[in-house]
Amino acid sequence: MPEHESVLTSVVNDLQKCARDTPGSKVRAGDLLATLGHRGYGAALAILPLIELSPIGGIPGFPTMLAVVLAVLTLRLLLGYKSFWAPNWLRRRELRSDRVIRSVEWLRPLSQRIDAKLHERLSRFAGPAGRRAAGCVILGLLLTVPPLEIVPLASSAPMIVIAIFGLGMLFSDGLLMLLGFIGATIAVVGGLSFLI
Template identity: 30%
Template sequence: MSEASYPGSDASEGLVARLVHIGETAPEDGISLGEFIEALGERAFGVMLFALAIPVTIPFLYVIPQIVSVPMAALAFQMAAGRNEPWFPEKFRARQMTRDGLVRMGRTASKWFGWMERLARPRLLFLSGHIGERVVGAVFCLFCVSILTPLPLTNSTPGIAVAIGSLGLITRDGLLILLGLLLGIVWIAILVIGGPALIYALIEWGRGIVSGG
């Protein structure tokens, strides 16, 4: 399937609704990353980072997080460098995304971020301006390094931070941008200061709470 032939959703929809639509209308053999970008209907950094961050936030979803993590880092670097429009090399655009993964992506976006998108509103606008976007991009680069680190939770937590911050960029909601940055920075601090031992301790603590022990 060529990128031009993929039936993208109406760009007037909210971004979460577009992600749901892409998953529901994707062919059985999935679509390429390039086709996915075309279906989003926009070239803004925030839109593309939000969309690519969603599968990273999903626990136990494999393949797609590995496909999108490097392009996420490339986008964050381009933001920090002050580019006006995202660019991907063809080898990234050719990467295949499965239909099941796309459907889970849409469901996750709707469940966890749909309400946030509805509540978002323009505020603290300096954070979503050109200089603010470059600063956010530089911090996102750190989050993407954490995503690429092969330790438990190093995918989901910074992925959520990027998703929240990117949604703030899309809606020009500086409060969401700050929330995303704070979450990711706290996680990076835990990763740097505590290292793997602290991460595993947190996992065991969480399991104890769930099991009632």
């Protein structure tokens, strides 16, 4: 597979290498974030929500912790920062290396299929204005994660939409960005209908 077609899979490979190369049985969240850091916001906003869909997402409190990480990254994106940052208490959080490796291996076939399908198109919708609009929507979606964590698998819905936005940014795929906005609208309408 040509290099330009394996963007997401190479991110998955980097995360797996980070978890394997960490001494001991645990890997710090800060090390994983540093691994994503040189790839940009699109990679983080694509991969991290997808990890929530993997077996590690079933750990109580993990979706909320992930939502906090994503909120910090999204705020920095909206403020125009090029580099990642997370508070020390978050960077020091540890996850079992074997669980991270299993989750990343679970993502590999999915990442290969995504790499084969996505490419740059309608790129004006994935430009700076589209990214800012997506960032605002992502922050709104992240607010729903902690209460949704009470219901099994419910927090996966906003994470899927966030991953769509992240993939749109990563591949400069404006069509995917538009699908993210449509997905967010459907999620809001569906949530309001459920509450009413």
